[in-house]
Amino acid sequence: MKKIVVLGLNHGWAFAKAVKHTENAVLIAAAGRGRQAEELDVPVYEDYLELLDKHPEADGAVIALPTSFTCQRQKPVPNGE
Incomplete structure (x- = not known):
């Protein structure tokens, strides 16, 4: 089972809801704001970098953030992977 995070709600x-209904993946966390975040029943962070720090076990991420936002806050990938 693949562990997935969603960055940007x-x-x-829609991607977060789809992952929750997928048989071979599990949503383990999300980053974003809004009342619908509570419906996901996973940890939700306002800062996507905090999410990435706290969930290194994630196998993949759906990145639904504005390009301008992600370009301003780049973070090196652990171990150069």
């Missing part, structure tokens, strides 16, 4: 909300 405005556009990522």
Whole structure:
């Protein structure tokens, strides 16, 4: 089972719901704001970098953040992977 995180819940909300209904994946955390975040029943962070720090076990991520936002806050990938 693949462990997935969603970064950005405005556009990522539909992806988060889809992952929750997928047999071979599990949503383990999300980053974003909004009342629908509570419906996901996973940890939700306002800062996606905090999410990435706290969930290194994630196998993949849906990145639904504005390009301008992610370009301003780049983070090196652990171990150069």
